Amino acid sequence: MIRTSILGACALFVAGPALAGTLFTANLSEPVAERTTFVANSAVWTCVDNTCVAELDRRSPTVRSCKKVAEEIGSLASFSSERGELDEADLARCNEVVDD
Secondary structure, three states: HHHHHHHEEEHHHHHHHHHHHHEEEEEEOOOOOEEEEEOOOEEEEEOOOOOEEEEOOOOOOOOOHHHHHHHHHEEEEEEEEEEEOOOOHHHHHHHOOOOO
16 A cells, blocks of 8 residues: 555656646737736736746647737737747737737
8 A cells, every 4th residue: 555655656756747838938019017817728827027928738839829828918029938939920920810
């Protein structure tokens, strides 16, 4: 019984990092007036000044993910994760969803 519990705890310890998400950052074109939170891409985003962050269960930024964030908070100056950043063309496609 104790051995099973110890093995289970060890498995969670090893698998824990694999279950963790990837940190994403959205830099806004215009800063928010006050701390703001919203849900997009099944994650809670927190924005302060011109930076929003969230932990997502994907690795790389995509235009689709960026659009979901832009729809909620407005035009983005950049959209990135720990693994990369959208280029200018993809960022322009992302910002197409923002109403003027």
